[in-house]
Amino acid sequence: MPATSANSQSIGLQKSELETPALCLDIAAYQRNVARMASFIIGQCGLKWRPHMKGQKAVELAQHAVRAGAIGVTCATVYEAEAMVDAGVSEILLANQVAGDRKARRLARLQRLATVISATDSAAHLEILSRAALAEQVTIPVILELDVGMGRCGVVCGKPAVDLGLVAERMPGIELLGLMGWEGHILKYDPEEKKRQAQSAMQALVETAAMFRKEGLRAEVVSAAGSGTFLVSAPVAGLTEIQAGGGVFSDLSYQKWGLEHEFALTVLTRVVSRPSPTRVLVDGGFKTMSYCHGYPEPLGVGAVKSLVLSAEHGNIELAEPNDSLRVGDPVEFVPGYTDSTVCLHDEMCVLRDGVVEAVWGIPGRSGRR
Ligand SMILES: Cc1ncc(COP(=O)(O)O)c(C=O)c1O
Structure with missing residues (x-):
């Protein structure tokens, strides 16, 4: 695990306490x-x-x-x-x-x-x-x-x-x-x-x-x-x-391709700005979640009108105003494609019943082939 790893000391914490963005495995x-x-x-x-x-x-x-x-x-x-x-x-x-x-x-x-x-x-x-x-x-x-x-x-x-x-x-x-x-x-x-x-x-x-x-x-x-x-x-x-x-992770692409597995892998982000009742900015963009084969989907925010991923921001436009989501609240995403999302992260936080059980490194993810 790299010394700079954000969540290497997170064992025993609740998912909502993780530093974000965090790759999470149920x-x-x-x-x-x-x-x-x-x-x-x-x-x-x-x-x-x-x-x-x-x-x-x-x-x-x-x-x-x-x-x-x-x-x-x-x-x-x-x-x-x-x-x-x-x-x-x-x-x-x-x-x-x-x-x-x-x-x-x-x-x-x-x-x-x-x-x-x-x-x-x-x-x-x-x-x-x-x-x-x-x-x-x-x-x-x-x-x-x-x-x-x-x-x-x-x-x-x-x-x-x-x-x-x-x-x-x-x-x-x-x-x-x-x-x-x-x-x-x-x-x-x-x-x-x-x-x-x-x-x-x-x-x-x-x-x-x-x-x-x-x-x-x-x-x-x-x-x-x-x-x-x-x-x-x-x-x-x-x-x-x-x-x-x-398929051991599953995601929105595998679902589209006919696989009915549970979504085991998610990306946890956090709300960093609420410019209006229908807009939510989170701290995960395309350096955190890939949109190859399809965009990720935020969970628990209601209907989404659009999602734009810039480098460090996810810019969610909600279909209906939502005043309950506050700056600092966690927002979890199901990846569009796990294959091209995992390789954007240094570590995977392993959770059981919402509590961090382990943090695993992700070798072979970058330039070294
Ligand atoms: C050679 C090969 N086998 C199998 C697969 C399928 O892999 P997965 O089951 O992870 O989608 C791929 C996917 O790109 C592949 O390139």
């Missing part, structure tokens, strides 16, 4: 969301769960997920993976391509402490990983990322993927374990269409896995799905593991 709601995901993914679908930590960050959350049945975690950056390994997580999937020799060497060095599988989607990238593995005298396990329709990274499904699999298999210092696909393009669809789209995206992944096996390539890991898709993707036969992570 630990009981979080644990119920974890239990929901573990029960569906592991219990009902019989799959492994490797929750994505790109938005959760705090290593204590990874440790809890593992205790709840996760096999390990998914990370977006080498720095996140390093933090997880430091915290004792031994099974990690780095679901992004790491470029640059120095960073690839960091990924290679992690292999001495844990299994850190890397996504890859090109021979050029495999060469970077191979060089790093040979230099560090380790083997880097990889899975091929397939483009299952999102149009981001990923090799084309079918024969191009098999051809790249053959390249990976021959590459020194590389161990091919399987495939992954992230069907992020289907988040926006209504439930029926999403189900159809999930079926087709997951089918492309699973059929390519079958082609791998026919060719003698390993496909023991077939990994996919996020918090806005796992309910429709996980039931498709042939996957082995699910990456969904952010």
Whole structure:
């Protein structure tokens, strides 16, 4: 925890006593969301769960997920993976391509402490990983990322993927374990269409896995799905593991994408000015709450006509006059998207029944990747 941390000495305080702005986790709601995901993914679908930590960050959350049945975690950056390994997580999937020799060497060095599988989607990238593995005298396990329709990274499904699999298999210092696909393009669809789209995206992944096996390539890991898709993707036969992570917090974006989880993560702000009966200024703006994928929503202030976020201010225009909110009163927000909100904070205040139980650091949130 940084020495300057605003709330590091807040254990035992009521939520309303926190210094604001403060990122707050309702630990009981979080644990119920974890239990929901573990029960569906592991219990009902019989799959492994490797929750994505790109938005959760705090290593204590990874440790809890593992205790709840996760096999390990998914990370977006080498720095996140390093933090997880430091915290004792031994099974990690780095679901992004790491470029640059120095960073690839960091990924290679992690292999001495844990299994850190890397996504890859090109021979050029495999060469970077191979060089790093040979230099560090380790083997880097990889899975091929397939483009299952999102149009981001990923090799084309079918024969191009098999051809790249053959390249990976021959590459020194590389161990091919399987495939992954992230069907992020289907988040926006209504439930029926999403189900159809999930079926087709997951089918492309699973059929390519079958082609791998026919060719003698390993496909023991077939990994996919996020918090806005796992309910429709996980039931498709042939996957082995699910990456969904952010649903343990939930937020207005996941709600929009069809997830009915509790809002476990909020941002606590405080009223700093009341210029008129319909206007409320709070001490949290876009440096505190992201509006990527949608604006946050203040709780308990009545109907909101508009919300403008400047750097340090949230400027709320109420639909009706409200004289009860006074300067200094707390106002809590549900994030529009937790993934892009957590990374704006140094610490997460963990609350049980409204009392601070712990304060966790948020590693890997800023420039270090
Ligand atoms: C590779 C990958 N897998 C899974 C996900 C879903 O993550 P989450 O469940 O946290 O929304 C994402 C989201 O961006 C992703 O990039």
